[in-house]
Amino acid sequence: MSGNHGERIQAGSAQLRFPYDSHKRVEERAWIEARVMELAEYTDPESRGYTRLAFSKEDTLGRKAVSRFMKDAGLAVRVDAAGNIIGRMNGRQADAPIITTGSHIDTVREGGRFDGVAGVIAAIGAVRCLRSRDFPTQHPVEVVVFTSEEPNEFGASTVGSRAMAGTLDKRLLVTLKNKEGLSLDEAIQRVGGSAKGINEAARARGDTLAYLELHIEQGPTLDNMGIPVGVVNGIAGFARGQVTVVGSTDHAGTTPMDVRKDALVAAAEAIQVLERVGRRKDLPNTFATIGVVENYPNAANVVPGRVVMVTDVRNTEMEFIERAEHAFQEELRKISTRRGVDISFDRSNISFPVNMDTWVTGLIEESCQACGVPYHLMTSGAGHDASHMAGITRAGMIFVPSRMGKSHCPEEWTDFGDIALGAEILAATIFKIDERAKEVGEHGQGNC
Ligand SMILES: [Zn+2]
Numbered sequence: 001m002s003g004n005h006g007e008r009i010q011a012g013s014a015q016l017r018f019p020y021d022s023h024k025r026v027e028e029r030a031w032i033e034a035r036v037m038e039l040a041e042y043t044d045p046e047s048r049g050y051t052r053l054a055f056s057k058e059d060t061l062g063r064k065a066v067s068r069f070m071k072d073a074g075l076a077v078r079v080d081a082a083g084n085i086i087g088r089m090n091g092r093q094a095d096a097p098i099i100t101t102g103s104h105i106d107t108v109r110e111g112g113r114f115d116g117v118a119g120v121i122a123a124i125g126a127v128r129c130l131r132s133r134d135f136p137t138q139h140p141v142e143v144v145v146f147t148s149e150e151p152n153e154f155g156a157s158t159v160g161s162r163a164m165a166g167t168l169d170k171r172l173l174v175t176l177k178n179k180e181g182l183s184l185d186e187a188i189q190r191v192g193g194s195a196k197g198i199n200e201a202a203r204a205r206g207d208t209l210a211y212l213e214l215h216i217e218q219g220p221t222l223d224n225m226g227i228p229v230g231v232v233n234g235i236a237g238f239a240r241g242q243v244t245v246v247g248s249t250d251h252a253g254t255t256p257m258d259v260r261k262d263a264l265v266a267a268a269e270a271i272q273v274l275e276r277v278g279r280r281k282d283l284p285n286t287f288a289t290i291g292v293v294e295n296y297p298n299a300a301n302v303v304p305g306r307v308v309m310v311t312d313v314r315n316t317e318m319e320f321i322e323r324a325e326h327a328f329q330e331e332l333r334k335i336s337t338r339r340g341v342d343i344s345f346d347r348s349n350i351s352f353p354v355n356m357d358t359w360v361t362g363l364i365e366e367s368c369q370a371c372g373v374p375y376h377l378m379t380s381g382a383g384h385d386a387s388h389m390a391g392i393t394r395a396g397m398i399f400v401p402s403r404m405g406k407s408h409c410p411e412e413w414t415d416f417g418d419i420a421l422g423a424e425i426l427a428a429t430i431f432k433i434d435e436r437a438k439e440v441g442e443h444g445q446g447n448c
Helices: 022-041 057-072 117-132 159-165 170-175 184-190 195-201 221-225 263-278 318-339 358-370 385-389 416-435
Strands: 076-079 085-089 098-103 141-145 208-216 229-235 237-246 287-296 306-315 342-351 375-380 394-400
Touching: 022 057, 022 117, 022 416, 057 076, 057 085, 057 117, 057 141, 085 117, 098 117, 098 385, 098 416, 117 141, 117 208, 117 416, 141 159, 159 195, 159 385, 170 184, 170 195, 184 195, 208 358, 208 385, 208 416, 221 229, 221 375, 229 358, 229 385, 229 416, 237 263, 237 318, 263 287, 263 306, 263 318, 306 318, 318 342, 358 375, 358 394, 358 416, 375 394, 385 394, 394 416
Parallel strands: 098 141, 098 208, 208 394, 229 375
Antiparallel strands: 076 085, 085 141, 229 394, 237 306, 237 342, 287 306
């Protein structure tokens, strides 16, 4: 579904108009480009593409740079107990709930320049936009760089946003260690956090009025449609499962073809079956993938005896995830019988789908309409810090296009004009949230 392309809200209407200014937009685009490109320089020189793993030397350099960008934008910068960098612009009412916006700057190995970074720079850009146009807000606005959004070398992800949402398991901080034996706890201390006080990073419900995150789409939809903004209404959940196929390990040169129990051939069938399940019309918007295959003993002259695979099934409806897994298991039983191999399936991990807040999503749509910017209502197939923030506040997300849908790779690209436009929609939405907080029964409305 697409928004009302080109519709402008009329002057004099009850709706608030943000003074869009094309000259400022050009300036902002240059400002954004320079900051994104500076962060791209903080990359591990040993690896291809852009690598700034959480807690690495490059991450520390990137964090310093972002703190500087925040200070230059007039934000008061601090680091919370989870190592999240927080830049604050006070509101006219100091004790009003906070409007938070942000993302992350850590990358996957050999990733791109825009995942996370676009959202952080756009958030600072949005604050610049609000300040430059003399739009002081009633509510404080905080820009957050969340610690370690991507899976880190300790085996955890979304560390900072989970800490802020109060759902980070404290025991993991001590038990999770990297290859060098450093604990996650120690890594967080290195970036200025304090694992002992990690509870202090948690925000109570009511502390935050709303959370907004701009992010690159990481898929091809917006680029294919030629639409500059995606308004996200939900983040897909995912279920991971482990498939273990046990056949019989035998000599490749002496075991007749008709008596073999080749675990890898059975696994290959299972991979195809999962793909078919993912394409079923009665399971719309399902994404089903096997991205991990371990074959044992993995030798040229041995019939494979055991295969372990990991499934990843996603949908914005939990019911569809469960139905897809169920259908897959039924097919596994048939493969097992037909080929005489044992196949087990165990779900190992689940992340539930998350709905974005309808009030916030509506205000993002209004901001697009007021600016005459075409937008597309869509779901996110990738998880984000917003998934966790949605647990403690009203969350919304703005997507900007990824060229050819490429992400988590060096070719990842988003036009700086699209980020600048997204930053402006972000600023306008912050302004609307601030103005209209009373609609959701929040304070901070001054004398209204
Ligand atoms: Zn990201």
